[in-house]
Amino acid sequence: MGSSEDPNNKVDFPYESPASQPFLSKPSYPSSSSSAVEEESESNQQFHHITYNSGPRSFKDLPFLILFLLFVLSSFAFGIFAIIHRNNSYPSLSSFTYDPTTTSCVLNPSNSSSSSVSTLSLVDTTSSVSSKLVKGLIWTLVITFVLSVPLCWALLLLLKHYTKQIVYAAIPLFIAIPVFLNVYWFVACTLGASCSNAFPLAYRVLILVFLFLVIGIIVWILVVNWHRVELTVSIIGVASHALSRNMALFGVLPCLSVGLVLYFVPIVVFMVFARFNGKIVVKNLKSGYDCEWKEDSWVPAYYALAVLTMLWSAAAMVEAQVYVISGTIANWYFSKEHQTPKRSIRTPLRNVFGPSSGTICLSGLLVCVVRMVRSAVDSARQEDTPGIVNLVLRCCVNALLTAVDFLNKFTINFAAITGEAYCSSARMTYELLRRNLLSAVFVETISSRILAGIVFVFSASYTIVVRGVSMTLMLALCIRNLL
Known part of the structure; x- marks a missing residue:
């Protein structure tokens, strides 16, 4: 099915924990009375990998x-x-x-x-x-x-x-669209007489900064x-x-x-x-x-x-x-x-x-x-x-x-x-x-x-x-x- 570097090939189960414990495992606690080999054997008995029946x-x-x-x-x-x-x-x-x-x-x-x-x-x-x-x-x-x-x-x-290209091209839209809507709302409310009268400039700036802060949090979540x-x-x-x-x-x-x-x-x-x-x-x-x-x-x-x-x-x-x-x-x-x-x-x-x-x-x-x-x-x-x-x-x-x-x-x-x-x-x-x-x-x-x-x-x-x-x-x- 292609080389091992192909992202479309079968990979490890995507939801499996990156830890060494197998999937759907119960947490094991260290015991001073048992050796590492005994712990591993007991772990293998408790844990089981998910597979198709x-x-x-x-x-x-x-x-x-x-x-x-x-x-x-x-x-x-x-x-x-x-x-x-x-x-x-x-x-x-x-x-x-x-x-x-x-x-x-x-x-x-x-x-x-x-x-x-x-x-x-x-x-x-x-x-x-x-x-x-x-x-x-x-x-x-x-x-x-x-x-x-x-x-x-x-x-x-x-x-x-083109999975990687599509995902990488779509992720900036999660940032660009909220930024555009935030700026558009601020400009439209500033130019509109009824909206500018209902919301003073200080409130509009406060909402603008708050929404940019939320967008910044989204960017931070994506980076982390x-x-x-x-x-x-x-x-x-x-x-x-x-x-x-x-x-x-x-x-x-x-x-x-x-x-x-x-x-x-x-x-x-x-x-x-x-x-x-x-x-x-x-x-x-x-x-x-x-x-x-x-x-x-x-x-x-x-x-x-x-x-x-x-x-x-x-x-x-x-x-x-x-x-x-x-x-x-x-x-x-x-x-x-x-x-x-x-x-x-x-x-x-x-x-x-x-x-x-x-x-x-x-x-x-x-x-x-x-x-x-x-x-x-x-x-x-x-x-x-x-x-x-x-x-x-x-x-x-x-x-x-x-x-x-x-x-x-x-x-x-x-x-x-x-x-x-x-x-x-x-x-x-x-x-x-x-x-x-x-x-x-x-x-x-x-x-x-x-x-x-x-x-x-x-x-x-x-x-x-x-x-x-x-x-x-x-x-x-x-x-x-x-x-």
Whole structure:
């Protein structure tokens, strides 16, 4: 795979501690009664290097898999019940009127016929509009697919062969962009009458100096941790090389997303038909009586069940995709030199829907809970509830949720590599972060920002190209119609 100096070659495990202790080791304490040889042998028994488990794996976290299956089966069972026991009077609710003689709602034939005519006209209009929309959507998807393939390939080759140049070119932007924004804000506020009146010159200078101090701290952090920048270069290079050796991931991951959408279709249909379960009742108004639809008591509970099932399934699918990526890359990374691993993608797929499915369900449940709590916190923040206590609580909750998210990222990677249960993988993650927290955070921050910047540049270029191609096609169609 090239010379040993190539940064894209396999290197030592990037998160392994530079110390002599093996990875995920327990701290050893010197004992006066034991010799150095005994300490080393005991250390070797306690410590273990992380490696890819390519053998058979046992089922882990089965209770969470069973709980997830109960949610799914309940959603489908009650959905089928909703279709079978639906009330066909719901679509013609507007045709029902109150009958004083029977003190109930009865169907008015005249309203029903007019409603059916309007429905047919609406269907015709909708079909004509939808046909044009589908045609335009198909062209958009075709152009997107044709242009995305070379762009993705170019991005992968760029990261594979010019990793160090890209990272070193992107790092100055972490300094240049904040400096530009700081100076731009100061000049714009000085020239603006309203801003200059609201903020005196002393305050503006104070904020300017403070922001430059923060930028100086960022520069100092980069200089002190320059060896971790080299680690980031190595990790991005290895990841790019691994993706180039496992190109089937670009087909498997979209297929999993399509499978999730197909899985959502019946649940959405069930939720629509659940609305049909109920009856038409008389509503007493001040001006008289009217007819309204009253749902069965179990319908709101089914909506909650179906929504929770969909949220959990979506989070679990994201974790499953991460598991497949981590398992595939780890299988390649820990294989022998010049040897292509067999079934590098089929094995993680079999594990994610087999022995590790419970771990995926547990991880997806945690992510789902974190997102729901974060949404609740954001909703509470939008209400502008006063008080320093509420502000402190929101900060603490956000910090806790961020920590859980960060921990879960590494945990699912360890589960994909070792095949251990979620708690065992979380323990490995704790050992990793306890010994290499700064390296993990630094690499995570730098690499994610660099990749986000590269994706932004490519997305902007892609948008310009797609816009140009679309305008060219539209112009060609107009010219053809004129001729």
